[in-house]
Amino acid sequence: MRVRLKPVMRVRRADLFASIVVFLVALPLCVGVAVASGVPAELGLITGIVGGLVAGVLPGSRLQVSGPAAGLTVLVYEAVRAYGVGALGVFVLAAGAVQMGLGVLRLGRWFRAVSVAVVQGMLAGIGLVLIAGQLYALGDASMDVPGSGVGKLAGLVSLPGAVDPVALALGVGTIAVLVAWPRWRAGARVLPAPLVAVGLASGVTGVGGLDVRRVEVRGLVDAVRVPAADDFGLLMDVGVIGTVLAFALIASAETLFSSAAVDRMHSGPRTDYDKELIAQGAGNAVCGVLGALPMTAVIVRSSANVRAGARTRASRVLHGVWLLLFAALVPAALGVLPVAALAGLLVHAGAKLVPVREVGSLWREHRGEAVVFGVTAVAIVATNLFEGVLVGLGLAVAKTAWDISQVHVQVQESLEEDALVVRVSGNATFLRLPKLLDALEALPAERDVRLDLGGVRHLDHACAAALAGWAAGHQRKAQVRDVVRP
Structure with a gap:
């Protein structure tokens, strides 16, 4: 009698190719998001690895890819600035538990009930704060970066006198490549724009011996910080609870909105929103134990995965394997990456979060929604991410109540x-x-x-x-x- 063992996961050639494409897209983004969040670059790679190896194998969505996202950069930066890098693991672990609870209670579908204007306003506000903050790193500015969104914008007045022209040219050149490279379709099908832009900037820096700030390398193991028992005492603080809820709700909303977008890109099985929340929560719980950044499903990596021809979840799992091999075998390669190039990468990502084209049509067709969008974005810049979203949600509810109360x-x-x-x-x-x-x-x-x-x-x-x-x-x-x- 023969016993045939069924493979746990069959890897097709299309999935293998897609995983390499996603890895090349994710690598500079993981590092860039970590540096912009004020944490070691390796923590971004750890989150990308967990997104592939943990969230990637769990049911929910087959093709969307998880990892550190630009949308959470502002919130993570504020949390690290207020409580330190050591507390990050506790926040992310608690947020993961909240996400798993939401999934178990089958509340995932309710995220689809959030006003689109609030979501767009949230992303626009995040994008504006992200751009304002990264403009300092774009030119290796010799001045402290203000903490608040308003402070970042106000500080731009004195920024020109504090930038390094060489670093600024490097950062602006990175943005130019990010904009121009996708226009060459043949090249874009072979190499993703983020890898080309950061790779060219690193090559120019190395060959030219440019004296610009580069990513500091600590090593993958040294970057891991398992939360201590005393760290969990922070969860008794009301402000910390608000930060945890903001992590959980915003990461969940961004994940499920990404799921809806990815589902429109392929004809395969649709996303189970509740299972996807549980998968994201499990991934964030592991990230929290390792002291890494929070994860969310990311539309840029997910769309790259679908367009590269992925058919199963094997592609997203393998992308985590490639990130792990890179971080374990060639960690010193991170040290050649100029910070200005990563800042250019995130300025470009922040600009894409601001839906400029949609604002005009929204104003012409739904002025009330346009007001909700604008108020949400301004509130996030003026206060913080959590309070700004609450203001937007409150205004959206008030607008709806006014509209139906005829x-x-x-x-x-x-x-x-x-x-x-x-x-x-x-x-x-x-x-x-x-x-x-x-x-x-x-x-x-x-x-x-x-x-x-x-x-x-x-x-x-x-x-x-x-x-x-x-x-x-x-x-x-x-x-x-x-x-x-x-």
């Missing part, structure tokens, strides 16, 4: 009853109470009134109390006849 008041003369008939229809809520009372108080005080509420779909307590008060006051002057209630 009330119509129609006054007609009733010859049969010798009275005025006031017909109210729609949703009578406190938001429309001024309009309703203005119409009623404009009625002649000496006339009898019949109030017909048969067309009211919803009458809240504030409106009911106000109508009762108006009726009592009008009865003393005339008569309010049978009130027809909904």
Whole structure:
């Protein structure tokens, strides 16, 4: 009797090729996001490795790729600045637990109910703060980078006198390559733009012996910091809890929005949102244990995976293997990467987060949504990511409540009853109470009134109390006849 062992994961040639493409895209992005977040470059690679080897093997989405994302850079930088790199592991581990809880409770689908204007505003705000912060690194500025978004923007006034022209040229050249390279389709199919841009900048730096700041190399093992028992005491702080929730919710939202975009790019099985949340939570829990950056599904790497012809999850798992081999075998290669080039990479990524083209059409077609978008972006720049998103969500809820709270008041003369008939229809809520009372108080005080509420779909307590008060006051002057209630 023969026993045939079924392979755990079959690797097709298309998946192998796609994994190499994704690895080449992910490598400079992992390092760049880590440096911009204020942590050792190796921590970005660790997150990319975990994204492949842990989240990559779990069910949810087959083709989207996880790793450190530019969208969380601002939040991580603020957390590291406030609590130190040592506390990062606790934050990420707790955020992963929250994500797994959301997935187990089957709350993943509710992320699709978030206003698109809030999401776009969030990404725009992140992009603006990211660009403002990376402009300092773009020219190896000899000045401290302000902590707040407003401070970063205000500091740009004095930036020209503090930059290194050589580093600035290197960073601007990196951005130019990122913009121009995809236009050469034949070349872009072979090598991704981020790798070409950073590779050229590194080559120019090495060959020319340029005296610019480079990535500091510590080694993969030395960069790992397992959280100590005392570190978990930080979770008793209210501010830390807010940071953890921000990590979990924003990473989950970005992951699930990426899932929706990736699903539109292929005809295979759709994403199970709840399972994907559990997979992301498990990956972030492992990242937290290792003291690494938080992970999320990233649309740039995911789209590269799909376009490269990936068919199964093997491609995203293998990309994690290649990152691990690179970090373990040639860690010194990170030391040749100029920081200005990585800053250029992230300035380009931040610019892509700002939906410039969509703003005009949004203003023409949905001005209320455009206001929500703008307020969310400005609030993030003015305060921080978590508070800015809360402001955007609150405004979106208020706008929705205003939109659905439509009330119509129609006054007609009733010859049969010798009275005025006031017909109210729609949703009578406190938001429309001024309009309703203005119409009623404009009625002649000496006339009898019949109030017909048969067309009211919803009458809240504030409106009911106000109508009762108006009726009592009008009865003393005339008569309010049978009130027809909904």
